[in-house]
Amino acid sequence: MLNIVLFGPPGAGKGTQSEKLIVKYSLTHLSTGDLFRKNISEGTELGLRAQQYMDEGNLVPDEVVIAMVEDKVKSTANTSGFIFDGFPRTVAQAEALDKLMVENGTPISLMLALSVDEDELLDRLLKRGKISERADDQDPEKIKNRFAVYRSETTPVADYYDTQGKLFNIVGSGTIDGIFADLTKTIDSNV
Ligand code: AMP
Numbered sequence: 106m107l108n109i110v111l112f113g114p115p116g117a118g119k120g121t122q123s124e125k126l127i128v129k130y131s132l133t134h135l136s137t138g139d140l141f142r143k144n145i146s147e148g149t150e151l152g153l154r155a156q157q158y159m160d161e162g163n164l165v166p167d168e169v170v171i172a173m174v175e176d177k178v179k180s181t182a183n184t185s186g187f188i189f190d191g192f193p194r195t196v197a198q199a200e201a202l203d204k205l206m207v208e209n210g211t212p213i214s215l216m217l218a219l220s221v222d223e224d225e226l227l228d229r230l231l232k233r234g235k236i237s238e239r240a241d242d243q244d245p246e247k248i249k250n251r252f253a254v255y256r257s258e259t260t261p262v263a264d265y266y267d268t269q270g271k272l273f274n275i276v277g278s279g280t281i282d283g284i285f286a287d288l289t290k291t292i293d294s295n296v
Contacts, residue, residue, distance in 0.1 A: 106211040107186035113219030114255045116226040117277045123190045125285050133181050136190040137170055162241055162250040171201045194259045214296050216266040217288055219277030
């Protein structure tokens with residue numbers, strides 16, 4: 106099993122690279138943001154609980170996110186592994202994920218952390234907001250709040266995996282194919 110945490114700030118290219126990685130390695134894509142958006146569009150109770158946090162660019166409470174990920178992992182049979190995209194975003198989530206995957210007999214293999222500077226991220230997100238209609242990608246103030254939340258609550262997650270010797274940093278600016286090549290080289294030489 107190959108279980109990857111794909112890490113990085115909003116707009117770093119996690120979704121784009123996940124789509125390519127799942128094809129190459131036959132993995133299951135688990136994006137917590139996508140799962141929340143699906144629940145919101147279906148009008149589920151989970152979606153209702155998440156919406157306000159997402160609209161403001163704040164994190165959905167850990168227990169809500171963790172329960173959703175547990176459900177998804179436990180209900181996925183016959184996979185070669187997972188790409189966790191946008192999760193974990195807090196150290197509490199990282200600890201819960203470790204526990205879940207160890208219980209499952211399929212621990213996290215490595216974390217790939219994409220880095221892109223904030224000016225480029227802001228530019229990318231505003232462009233995405235124009236085509237995706239994602240409300241949280243349209244307001245520069247909300248985007249900046251997401252960056253602030255990322256810096257304060259999410260960056261410690263990289264240290265968490267670094268302590269386990271599982272952190273690999275990848276430059277996330279450049280061409281999509283160039284970044285993909287760096288990601289696959291890192292995976293192939295470290296698992
Ligand atoms: P994303 O699509 O990953 O940018 O996530 C969009 C929004 O969903 C975030 O701004 C959060 O409000 C919420 N969200 C997604 N993943 C998580 C997570 N792991 N923990 C808390 N909130 C999350």
